[in-house]
Amino acid sequence: MNPKLRLLLVLVMVLGVFTTAVAQEEKRWDGADDLPVNPLPCPVKEGETPEEPPAPELKEYDGGQPVNPPDLAGKDIVLVDVPKLIGIGYFAATTKGMQEAAEELGNVTVTTDAPTEANIDEQITFIDNYITKGVNGILFAANDPVAIGPVLKKALERGIHVVGYDANSVPEAREWFVNQAEFNGIAKAMMDSMVAEIGEDGAFGIVTSTFTTPNQARWIAEMWAYTNKCYPELKWLETVEAQEDNILSFNQATTLINKYGDELDGLFGMTSVATPASADAVTQAGLCGKVSVVGLATPNAMRPYVKSGCVKSVVLWNPVDLGYAAVYVMRAVVDGTFKPGDTSVEAGRLGTLQVVNGSEVLLGPPFIYNAENIDDFDF
Amino acid sequence: MTVIEASSQALSLNQRIRALVFSQEGVLLLITIVAVAALSALSEPFRSVENFLNQGRLLTEIGLVALPMTYIIITGGIDLSVGSIFGLTAVILGYTWQNLGFPLELAIITSLIVATIAGFINGWFIVRVGVPPLIMTLATLALYRGLAEGIAQARSARGYPDWFYQLGQRDLLGVPTQLWILIVAAIIAAIILARTPFGRSLYAIGNNETAARFSGIPVGRNKMLIYAFSGLMAGLAGYIFVSRVSTTRSDMGTGLELDVIAAVVLGGTSIFGGTGSVPGTIIGVILIQLLKNGLSLTGVTGDSTIVVIGTVLILSILVNNFIQRRSGRMSS
Numbered sequence: 001m002n003p004k005l006r007l008l009l010v011l012v013m014v015l016g017v018f019t020t021a022v023a024q025e026e027k028r029w030d031g032a033d034d035l036p037v038n039p040l041p042c043p044v045k046e047g048e049t050p051e052e053p054p055a056p057e058l059k060e061y062d063g064g065q066p067v068n069p070p071d072l073a074g075k076d077i078v079l080v081d082v083p084k085l086i087g088i089g090y091f092a093a094t095t096k097g098m099q100e101a102a103e104e105l106g107n108v109t110v111t112t113d114a115p116t117e118a119n120i121d122e123q124i125t126f127i128d129n130y131i132t133k134g135v136n137g138i139l140f141a142a143n144d145p146v147a148i149g150p151v152l153k154k155a156l157e158r159g160i161h162v163v164g165y166d167a168n169s170v171p172e173a174r175e176w177f178v179n180q181a182e183f184n185g186i187a188k189a190m191m192d193s194m195v196a197e198i199g200e201d202g203a204f205g206i207v208t209s210t211f212t213t214p215n216q217a218r219w220i221a222e223m224w225a226y227t228n229k230c231y232p233e234l235k236w237l238e239t240v241e242a243q244e245d246n247i248l249s250f251n252q253a254t255t256l257i258n259k260y261g262d263e264l265d266g267l268f269g270m271t272s273v274a275t276p277a278s279a280d281a282v283t284q285a286g287l288c289g290k291v292s293v294v295g296l297a298t299p300n301a302m303r304p305y306v307k308s309g310c311v312k313s314v315v316l317w318n319p320v321d322l323g324y325a326a327v328y329v330m331r332a333v334v335d336g337t338f339k340p341g342d343t344s345v346e347a348g349r350l351g352t353l354q355v356v357n358g359s360e361v362l363l364g365p366p367f368i369y370n371a372e373n374i375d376d377f378d379f
Numbered sequence: 380m381t382v383i384e385a386s387s388q389a390l391s392l393n394q395r396i397r398a399l400v401f402s403q404e405g406v407l408l409l410i411t412i413v414a415v416a417a418l419s420a421l422s423e424p425f426r427s428v429e430n431f432l433n434q435g436r437l438l439t440e441i442g443l444v445a446l447p448m449t450y451i452i453i454t455g456g457i458d459l460s461v462g463s464i465f466g467l468t469a470v471i472l473g474y475t476w477q478n479l480g481f482p483l484e485l486a487i488i489t490s491l492i493v494a495t496i497a498g499f500i501n502g503w504f505i506v507r508v509g510v511p512p513l514i515m516t517l518a519t520l521a522l523y524r525g526l527a528e529g530i531a532q533a534r535s536a537r538g539y540p541d542w543f544y545q546l547g548q549r550d551l552l553g554v555p556t557q558l559w560i561l562i563v564a565a566i567i568a569a570i571i572l573a574r575t576p577f578g579r580s581l582y583a584i585g586n587n588e589t590a591a592r593f594s595g596i597p598v599g600r601n602k603m604l605i606y607a608f609s610g611l612m613a614g615l616a617g618y619i620f621v622s623r624v625s626t627t628r629s630d631m632g633t634g635l636e637l638d639v640i641a642a643v644v645l646g647g648t649s650i651f652g653g654t655g656s657v658p659g660t661i662i663g664v665i666l667i668q669l670l671k672n673g674l675s676l677t678g679v680t681g682d683s684t685i686v687v688i689g690t691v692l693i694l695s696i697l698v699n700n701f702i703q704r705r706s707g708r709m710s711s
Contacts, residue, residue, distance in 0.1 A: 086682060113680045119633070120624065122681075125437055129675040132424045132433065146537050146626035150548055211533030212628050 029217075029224035029239070037221050040188045042230035061340035062171040063359035064152075069159040070136075073335045077136040079110040079327070082126050084143050084167060085118045085244065089298045090272040090319055091141070093379035094166065097323030098139070104348055105331055110139070118209070118244050120144045127151045131158060137330050140174070141166035145214045149173040161333055165326040166319075167214050171359055175333055178326045179356065180317040181366040183215075187222030189366045190294060193313040194266050195231055197292040202265035203235035205256040207249055207274040210241050216270045223268075237264065242274055249277035257285050269295025275314070279305040299369050299377040306374050314369040320379055322363055325350055329361055403647030404659045410695050411666045418673030425676045436555035436623070438668040440465075440616040442661065443561055444639045445646075446568040447609035449660045452643055453572075454584040454602060455652025456512035460501060461613040461639060463523035465632030468494045468617035470527040473536025473627035483543060491614045497523055498610015502603035520636070524629070531629035539625060547622030557619045564612070569657035577601060585652030642667055645692055666691075 081098055083091040095112045102108040113130075115122035120143045127138060128151055138155050142148040145168055152162050152173035165178040194204060208216045220239065227234050237260055242249040253267060253274070267282065269275025275295030279302065282291045288310040297314050305311040328347040332338035338345045344352045345361055356362045369377065419426035444461050451458050468490045476486035501519055504510045510518075546556050572578035583591040584598055592598045613632075621627050646663030648655025670691060674684045 086680075111680075113675070115681050116685065117634075120628070120631075121620075124624065125671070126675065126681065128433065128437065129672055132427075132430050132672075133422075133676050134424060144535075144624075144626065144628060146535065147624035147628070150623070150625055210630055211528075212531075212535055212630070217533065 029221045035218070037225035038184050039222060039226040039229045040184045043192055059358035061359050063175045063177075063340065064156050064162070064172040065175060065340070066156045066159050066161055069161060069334075072136060074107070076107045076109070077331075077334055079108060079137040079139060079330060080130045080135045081110055081112040081139040081323075081326075082114045082123060082130070083112065083141040084114065084123065085116060086112065086114045087116050088244070088273065089301055089379065093298060093319035094141075094323030094326070096379065097320035097325075098327045100320070101324045101327035101331075101348060105327070108327060108331060110327060118143050118213075120147045124148060124151045127155065131155050131160065135160060137161040137163065137334060139326050139330060140164050140169070142169045142214060143167070144212070145169050161330060163326055163330045163333060165322055168360075175359070176329055176338075177360045178322060178329055178353075178363060179360040180319070180322045180363045182356070182362065183218040183222045184226070186219050186296070186315065186366050187226050189315045189368060190219070190268060190296075191223055191226050191231065191234075193315060193368065194268065194292065194294045195234070197294065197312060198265040200231050201233040201235070203237050203260070203263050204266035204268060205237045205260065205264060206239040206268040206270060207242050207252050207256070207278050208239060208270035209244050209274070211239075219270060235263075242271075242277075244271050244273045246273055246277055249274040250281050253278040253281035254285065257281060257287065257291065264291055266292040266294065269293065269297060272297045272301065272316075276301040276305065279311050283308070283310050298379055299374050300379060302369065303374055306369070306371050309371075312370060314374070315366055316369065317363055317366055318377075318379075321350055324348065325353060325361065325363055329353075403654075404656060404662060406698065407645070407647060407659060407662045407666065407695065410698070411662055411669070414666065414673070414691075415669060418669070418677060422673060422676040425673050430672070430676075432550075432553075432555055432558070434668050434672050435558040435561075437672075438664055439555070439557040439561045440620050441635070441638050441642060441668075442664045443564060443612045443616045443619070444609070444635065445642050445660050445664050446564060446657060447605055447612050448639050448643050449568075449646070449648050449655055449657055450572065450581055450605045451512070451609060452640075452648045452650060453581045453652060453655045454605065455588070456505065456602070456606075457516060457640070457650075458498075458501065458512065458606065458609045459516040459636045460497070460519040460523055461609060462632040462635035463520050463527065464494050464497045464610050464613040465617040465620070465635055466629055467497060467523045467527040468614040469621045469627040469631045470531045470629050472618060472621055474530050476539075477536040483540065487618055490618060491611060494614020494617065495607050495611040498613070499603060499607040501610070502606030505606065506599040506602050524633075528629040531627070533629070536627045537625065539622075544622055544625065547619055547624070557623070560615070560619070565657060565661050572657050581605070582653060585654075638667070641692060645695060666695075 081095065083094060085091065098110045102110045114126055123143050124147065127140065130138065131154060138160055140148065142164060149170045152169055155162050162174040163176050163178065164174045166180060168177045198204065206220065208220060211217060227236065238256060240252045240256060242252040256267065257264060267278045269278045275293065275297035278295065279293045282288060282293055283305065293311045294313055294315065296316050299314065302311060302314045306314065325347045329338065329345055332345050343355050347353050353361050353363065424430055448458060471493050472486050472490035475481040475489050476483050481489065501516055504515050505512050549556055551559055572581065580591065580596045580601055583594065583596055584601065588598060617632060620631060642663040643660050644650055645666065646659035648660065667688065670688055671684055674687055679687065
């Protein structure tokens with residue numbers, strides 16, 4: 001063997017071992033953001049007294065404020081919506097909700113524009129361009145909570161109102177964030193649904209976007225905390241990254257199925273792309289009924305798998321309502337009827353929404369779609 | 380006598396102007412001017428000085444990486460690992476500072492050294508082991524990204540001191556700080572390529588590597604140098620990006636290599652090696668950035684923008700080829 005080629009092989013092996021060693025150094029899921037986890041009470045079994053839910057923490061308003069925004073109360077406003085990416089069902093649904101709200105209100109124009117890939121750099125450039133173009137308000141779903149901060153602060157400095165939804169930024173870079181569901185609520189719904197299918201001693205894998213995507217990382221951290229608290233016998237096999245990419249998600253799910261074989265009882269899909277891809281991977285492997293799939297996804301994407309019985313529960317909120325609420329919150333902020341320190345806000349057909357965590361508006365508890373109710377939804 | 384001299388001089392001036400207009404850069408510059416004029420007419424915010432400076436801030440990272448990429452493509456090589464080196468630098472910077480407790484200045488230097496070494500490893504294997512550049516850098520594209528993810532462990536390093544943001548988010552003499560770095564780097568890179576024996580040797584390598592070797596050009600050394608330079612510039616761009624967005628992530632710079640190669644090739648550098656220039660590359664970088672920005676400001680949405688960019692890439696290369704062939708026929 002060529003000695004140089006041998007050297008190349010050795011180098012690759014050393015690097016490989018090094019990476020694996022570093023990777024296995026710490027096995028914990030903490031959301032990559034140093035925030036505390038707050039697992040909800042375990043489901044009540046017969047003969048046990050239910051645990052008191054933790055009292056909601058009162059927190060001071062911690063959002064940012066625009067500098068000298070023009071007074072546009074009751075006037076026509078132009079908004080831009082920059083989700084993580086466009087071209088996927090989920091953000092098409094939030095866009096639909098925004099258009100519904102804009103139509104109801106009558107004095108709001110909202111345009112959705114974003115990169116076709118969930119890329120932090122491109123999303124920043126999009127927002128930057130809209131600041132230059134001049135809009136009255138920016139709605140966003142962040143690809144990274146910190147990286148998006150500087151450009152959102154720039155918008156606030158120019159007197160542009162900033163409201164987030166779906167994926168938060170650092171609080172001081174926006175005025176309000178419409179939170180679709182609290183992280184611990186989603187985590188509990190996911191784990192309880194999975195345990196109902198695979199039992200308290202099953203083994204599962206997770207297909208997520210990336211380990212640092214704000215929502216997914218927090219959910220996994222809460223699932224980790226909730227599992228440790230309520231289901232210590234459950235076996236957490238592996239968590240894999242698949243961006244928000246159809247083919248990659250399918251491949252990663254297939255890899256998990258092949259790698260763990262009979263040991264694998266369930267798969268979690270953490271994104272609206274990963275869940276149908278995982279269900280597809282299980283279907284194609286002919287393992288329906290043997291490997292359960294639970295995850296976050298839109299009903300339309302999951303309908304075939306729920307109908308075929310391969311998937312029993314899909315956890316989600318209603319993204320149409322989420323987009324709808326975001327526009328109502330923005331309108332209330334511009335009108336001056338929703339100010340720092342308020343504890344609730346009116347959001348059209350959704351009624352009154354509560355303020356949590358200082359500067360977040362909570363949409364409500366998560367929703368579980370199953371064979372009985374999935375036909376009631378179309379998004 | 381004097382009349383003849385004057386007319387021959389006039390002819391040579393005429394020829395020189397024609398050579399400039401019909402050169403790769405000339406054609407591209409013309410396309411850029413037309414595009415900027417059209418977009419300025421369509422959008423008022425586009426034609427503000429502030430917008431142009433802001434776009435300068437946003438294109439600096441791609442511009443910096445495009446300089447060594449021009450060198451490499453001129454020699455007939457390619458470097459696909461720049462996006463991964465970019466991400467690795469960001470992660471090393473954050474990790475050494477936050478987890479290993481390095482002073483921030485030292486963390487920056489360490490990350491740039493690692494980036495240079497990463498580029499040098501590419502060059503060393505390409506030259507000494509004879510791995511084709513496409514294969515070698517495709518391998519390190521995966522390897523360096525894997526290292527970045529392994530070291531970062533899904534953690535991002537945040538909360539830098541205020542001075543750290545000077546480079547990425549603030550201005551110096553009314554111009555975005557990082558743009559100064561790009562301007563200086565581009566001028567130096569252009570002079571080295573066009574006016575030094577080292578720069579000319581890159582063309583010789585790209586045209587005929589064996590001939591270059593027999594002419595006594597240190598082919599191996601020069602190639603290793605440009606790959607190390609590529610690593611350094613990818614690292615510098617990564618550092619500037621961290622300063623601009625104030626956090627580190629292991630997926631930073633994903634896909635950067637394609638944007639850079641697109642700009643270099645649009646700038647007239649032949650992917651087969653042997654021709655190309657730094658001014659062409661810089662015009663290529665500017666054209667793509669201003670198109671993206673201008674289309675967005677005139678109300679074209681993101682999905683249509685990338686279609687337009689792709690079309691413009693193909694069209695400008697076609698127009699360029701057409702004119703090159705015509706002028707070639709005329710001079711012969």
